[in-house]
Amino acid sequence: MLYREAGQFKSTYAADMAIFPIRQDRMALWLLLAVAFLGVPLLAHFRIWPLGSDYFLRAILIPFLILSLATVGLNILMGYCGQISLGSGAFMAIGAYSTYKFATGVHLPLAWFGTAISIDPLPVLPSILLGGVMSAVVGILFGIPSLRIKGLYLAVATLAAQFFFDWVFIRVKWFTNYTPSGSVAAPEITIFGYVFHTPIERYLLCLAFVAVFAVISKNLVRGNLGRQWMAIRDMDIAAELMGIRPLYAKLTAFAISSFIVGIAGALFAFVYLGAWEPLAFNIDRSFQLLFMVIIGGLGSILGSFLGAAFILILPILLDQGPHALGIPVTVETVSLMVLVVTGALICYLLVVEPLGFARLWSVAKEKLRLWPYPY
Amino acid sequence: MIRKLLVLAAVAAGTTAIAGPALAQNEQFIPLLVYRTGPYAPNGIPFADGVSDYLNLLNERDGGINGVKLTSEECETGYATDKGVECYERLKGNGPTGASYFSPLSTGITFALTEKAPGDKIPLLTLGYGRSESRDGTVFPWNFIAVGSYWTAADIAIQQIAKEMGGFDKLKGKKVSLVYHDSPYGKEPIPALEARAKKDGFEFKAIAVTHPGVEQKSQWLAIRQDRPDYVLLWGWGVMNSTAIKEAAAVGYPRDKMIGVWWSGAEPDVTPAGDQSIGYKALMLQHPPGKFKVHEDLEKYLVSKGKSIAKDDFAQVLYNRGLINSMLGTEAIRTAQTKFGNKPLTGEQIRWGFENLNLTADRIKELGFEGMLKPMKFTCQDHQGADQARIQQWDGKAWKTISEYFTADESILAPMVKEQAAKYAAEKKITPRDCSKES
Known part of the structure; x- marks a missing residue:
């Protein structure tokens, strides 16, 4: 009833090709954006439930946004271009450490050439973007093998990136500015002289990044480039015969994906953790992102958000459930139970809907559009 | 049918979660970041048991600290930094005055919380671990790397x-x-x-x-x-x-x-x-084994089945957990002498830490004689002791x-000073002047 497009006529090609051709979808999106950009900060400002304390903002929404962004990045590579990557944790780390280096000043003595590269500390915003660029450059380098190797073999090659960069950031002291412990602390986040200090400001910063990159990604995958990626994903030989260059298509996917993942890494380190060590971006992080993409739905931007929400928030909810309900169980029982229940739910979901939450959503949408007269 | 039950359960869960907030009482909340699972659990469990048992002992034997009851809640970190940060955010606002102090028992989590504690004004008690340069209280006002780095x-x-x-x-x-x-x-x-x-x-x-x-x-x-x-x-x-x-x-x-x-x-x-x-x-000064405080623990907790310790009772890490809670609660007690016998905020408890003076007599009174040497914290020195x-x-x-x-100290003091100054420069912190603080 409410969700029907009857009477919505499109009179221009632009309207016909809009990202959200149905009016209700557009309204829902604007409503969501309004809630995210205005509603959440207002609730948090006036301390109204569920944002009565910083907890919801700082421990759930901020990491959710950042990991969603990383999932969007990985989804471009895995979901749209079909290149399996197990190295996303490494690309997050590259983003984080490069941003740290740019924000605290780069000094690289090149003794062989008798010169040195010196860059003064940059403001945080350009540092984050440059961190993304560095991650993209490394992404292209590690994407080159994808021209020859495919599928599971490529996954192993990207796994090498993961271990290599774990090693680099532990061993090469230059990246950590020679701190004795190898743990680095992010400098203050200042953009155009404005210090992002309160949780609300930090939340808005993350939200802005996520919104911008989600829009860019959504448009990219609908355009020429996205179609090339999908052609490569669906059948690379056929795509090549149709005149799509695998080199260009695959490497752009690697570059853009790593760029977004790198920015997510920088935000995770700077905004969420504040101080970090390479362990924060180890293989577990790569798997976490991989699960988010698969559970959310390969090849769906919306799915990235749903997957991130499921994998990140469900364990936290389960962890707090027994306590909130007043059931007396020890923390060890709860944390083991969380593992069992999350694992079981993932299996269940993949059996019932192997294509992830994105598919569930599109089925629901189809049904809603026909309701109450299904055929 | 199952679906209906699930929906009902979800609704019930939602309503109880909303109706949660506890009434403000005469209680001091102490958050406990623990790890009872994962590869570090064999060491995490005895420490967590000691920490909890000492808090329970104070409640059972003395009715809290000067009439203020101690409450606590555990949160499982699994030694992971991001989980530790989540636990910190979850627990920091509990109780009528918020968290008293955090002891994460993980150097990685300590590093992350060092960035967050000043904003939230909550002290970090890191007993024998954490940033070595955080001994310098002028640059790290909220870190207390007690007993040794x-x-x-x-x-x-x-x-x-x-x-x-x-x-x-x-x-x-x-x-x-x-x-x-x-x-x-x-x-x-x-x-x-x-x-x-x-x-x-x-x-x-x-x-x-x-x-x-x-x-x-x-x-x-x-x-x-x-x-x-x-x-x-x-x-x-x-x-x-x-x-x-x-x-x-x-x-x-x-x-x-x-x-x-x-x-x-x-x-x-x-x-x-x-x-x-x-x-x-x-x-870390103390040996395993039973001391005077263990007699009380056995009398008030173990014999009544209220101790959560099993065979780890009086082991090395269990005893260290006792010391962790003892230092924290003594800081609260010290702060009460200035701010009154009521629930205190993290900022007030920080004053307690900085003015904590554990004399030999006081250690004996607490039942820790033989486990610890006298130690004294100041605004400048957040370590209190450097013996082992x-x-x-x-x-x-x-x-x-x-x-x-x-x-x-002829080797270590300049290193602490240098690293603390480096941290202060990087984070643009102006070290506070201890001579001006009361």
């Missing part, structure tokens, strides 16, 4: 080696290797050991072991080739017992191994059985084999 530990370990060899002059040309957990925790002692190596002329080598430390064959083969005179062990959890087993496998004498105080508890040596005999470790002893495992129990060593 890793630099203290490194220095004292070298002093023990010198004593065994018969003097510092005998160290020249000798080889000392450090087998360390490859994380901020394991890397912390390296600068202190390098400084010591430069001064005493021994050859120092650092050998990394990847988390969680179950795979260290190649490291010990390298040690067999290199034949260092001493091996220092900076491990945690399963890494410690694995190191002892590997040392036995390559025939490295265990009495030439000295572990840090986090590598010197029962779960570290018992899995290796007789192979552990002779292994030495630093003590050495213990040795005889196959059944830890035996104290040395007197107290005092760390050489």
Whole structure:
């Protein structure tokens, strides 16, 4: 009833090709954006439930946004271009450490050439973007093998990136500015002289990044480039015969994906953790992102958000459930139970809907559009 | 039907979650970041048990601190930094005045919380771990690296080696290797050991072991080739017992191994059985075993079935947990002398920490005589003490084999100062002036 497009006529090609051709979808999106950009900060400002304390903002929404962004990045590579990557944790780390280096000043003595590269500390915003660029450059380098190797073999090659960069950031002291412990602390986040200090400001910063990159990604995958990626994903030989260059298509996917993942890494380190060590971006992080993409739905931007929400928030909810309900169980029982229940739910979901939450959503949408007269 | 039940359950869960907020009472909330699961659980559990038992003892025996009841809640971190941050955010606002202090028992989580604590005004009590330079209270007002830092530990370990060899002059040309957990925790002692190596002329080598430390064959083969005179062990959890087993496998004498105080508890040596005999470790002042405070614990908790400890009662890490809670609650007690006997905020408790003076009499009164030496915190000095002893495992129990060593401040104090100044410059912190604080 409410969700029907009857009477919505499109009179221009632009309207016909809009990202959200149905009016209700557009309204829902604007409503969501309004809630995210205005509603959440207002609730948090006036301390109204569920944002009565910083907890919801700082421990759930901020990491959710950042990991969603990383999932969007990985989804471009895995979901749209079909290149399996197990190295996303490494690309997050590259983003984080490069941003740290740019924000605290780069000094690289090149003794062989008798010169040195010196860059003064940059403001945080350009540092984050440059961190993304560095991650993209490394992404292209590690994407080159994808021209020859495919599928599971490529996954192993990207796994090498993961271990290599774990090693680099532990061993090469230059990246950590020679701190004795190898743990680095992010400098203050200042953009155009404005210090992002309160949780609300930090939340808005993350939200802005996520919104911008989600829009860019959504448009990219609908355009020429996205179609090339999908052609490569669906059948690379056929795509090549149709005149799509695998080199260009695959490497752009690697570059853009790593760029977004790198920015997510920088935000995770700077905004969420504040101080970090390479362990924060180890293989577990790569798997976490991989699960988010698969559970959310390969090849769906919306799915990235749903997957991130499921994998990140469900364990936290389960962890707090027994306590909130007043059931007396020890923390060890709860944390083991969380593992069992999350694992079981993932299996269940993949059996019932192997294509992830994105598919569930599109089925629901189809049904809603026909309701109450299904055929 | 099942669906309906599920919906009902979800609704019920939602409503109870909303109706949650506790009434403001005469209660002081102490958050507990613990790890009772994962590769570090064997060491995390006894510590957490000691921490909880002491808080319960105060409630059962004295009815809290000066009439203010202590409440606490555990949150499982699994030793992971991001989980630790989530737990911190979850617990920091509980209770009528918020969290009293945090003790994460993880160097990684301590580093992350060091960035967050000043904003939330909550002290961090890191008993024998964390940033060594956080001893400097002018730059790190919220960190209390009580009783000793890793630099203290490194220095004292070298002093023990010198004593065994018969003097510092005998160290020249000798080889000392450090087998360390490859994380901020394991890397912390390296600068202190390098400084010591430069001064005493021994050859120092650092050998990394990847988390969680179950795979260290190649490291010990390298040690067999290199034949260092001493091996220092900076491990945690399963890494410690694995190191002892590997040392036995390559025939490295265990009495030439000295572990840090986090590598010197029962779960570290018992899995290796007789192979552990002779292994030495630093003590964070206190030994295992029962003291006066344990009589009260047995009387008020164990006999009534209220203790959560099982066979870890009076073990090394259990006793360390008791000390952790004792220092924290004594800080609260000290703060009450200034702010009154009511629930206090983190900022007020920080004042308590900075003015905490544990005299020998007070330690005896608390039942900790023989476990700790007197210590005093100030605005400047957030460590309070820099002494430690050495213990040795005889196959059944830890035996104290040395007197107290005092760390050489002529080496460490300038390092603390330099690193703290570097941190202050990087974070644009103006060190506070302690002479102006009351």
